[in-house]
Ligand SMILES: CC(=O)N[C@H]1[C@@H](OP(=O)(O)OP(=O)(O)OC[C@H]2O[C@@H](n3ccc(=O)[nH]c3=O)[C@H](O)[C@@H]2O)O[C@H](CO)[C@@H](O)[C@@H]1O
């Protein structure tokens with residue numbers, strides 16, 4: 001598709017201000033939570049991204065009326081007609097995002113059955129759903145996995161369960177939350193994920209009338225209730241998008257004020273950004289990120305579940321690390337195939353070597369399994385414009401950063417993928433003085 005190519009003329013520092021709205025990894029899940037309410041919900045700070053459109057379409061298919069509110073970024077979700085909806089053409093939603101798997105609990109509670117089409121999301125690893133299916137069975141659901149999707153049934157009301165996750169999976173923790181809140185009795189979830197987006201989903205559910213405690217040591221306890229109401233909630237800002245722009249400022253030698261960025265959910269990122277040599281200044285409305293001049297420092301880094309360094313921050317940071325002096329080590333412990341995007345950076349002039357061994361301090365699940373999941377980045381490198389094909393969401397944004405930091409022109413193919421998680425990024429690039437144009 002020719003209109004899906006962006007020509008990026010690099011070498012200009014990004015400077016100016018952009019605004020990040022609600023988190024891609026919270027908003028679609030809060031929209032799913034609205035399915036559990038007996039009354040309408042109001043979600044605020046909703047970004048205009050494709051994952052939101054996908055979930056909106058799926059909710060509408062299930063009889064939820066979704067419309068914009070009086071203010072930009074407001075969604076009103078009315079689930080009162082879910083029981084009478086005729087669900088047609090659901091197959092059209094196959095492969096669109098990972099969110100459909102979270103419809104299981106709410107649909108089982110409301111209808112006693114659910115069909116979930118094939119999932120999408122970024123190809124950064126195998127991304128099985130075995131934990132999801134296991135926990136749904138613990139609640140008493142039957143699951144029939146077929147090539148076209150999942151067929152689930154709840155012969156009786158779902159019952160609370162004692163569950164321990166093999167790994168603190170974000171999606172499975174959300175699956176448990178969205179199912180346990182209306183299950184009979186109590187649920188104890190051990191080894192839960194505790195990402196800020198999960199805490200915000202818990203806040204949404206608490207507003208609806210759910211009873212959830214987040215204890216120490218990754219334990220979440222939920223007491224099921226018979227009825228939940230709608231909610232009124234302002235989504236937390238997107239800490240992943242904010243960090244992406246921070247890396248763009250660092251890699252291009254620029255200065256970007258990210259309105260909406262918040263310190264607390266970004267603490268781990270901010271520490272790393274500072275170690276690399278980036279500067280930032282925090283105020284009540286956002287965070288300014290800039291390159292203070294001089295050399296950037298190489299670092300050793302491992303991605304991890306929260307409160308560790310988020311895997312979604314890794315790819316944009318790697319581009320900035322190509323500009324640091326010395327050898328940086330990045331050990332990716334969350335997804336086994338999230339470093340493949342670096343081969344294109346090497347074509348641009350970076351020196352990044354991938355290893356199968358765990359090069360960080362901690363052996364991870366992938367160490368003995370032949371995955372290239374550690375990287376050594378030798379810098380600083382002069383990047384040159386190149387022909388780039390976007391592999392996944394963060395990899396795609398990382399290619400944009402690399403192209404903007406490079407000398408010469410790059411042609412970035414598959415640019416539309418970035419709309420899945422970055423609101424209005426073309427306008428933001430223009431506001432920051434980037435020299436970009438659609439190719440033809
Ligand atoms: C829409 C959304 O919120 N996406 C985020 C979510 O993805 P998502 O919820 O899919 O990620 P998970 O936390 O579930 O996955 C973490 C790890 O657990 C494994 N796993 C997961 C489920 C399962 O049933 N079996 C299994 O083995 C995965 O393959 C992966 O290695 O959390 C990730 C980790 O912070 C982020 O990178 C994604 O941006």
Ligand SMILES: C=C(OP(=O)(O)O)C(=O)O
Nearest residue numbers: 098121122312393394421
């Ligand atoms: C991996 C990501 O998302 P998803 O789970 O939606 O594929 C991401 O946001 O970087």
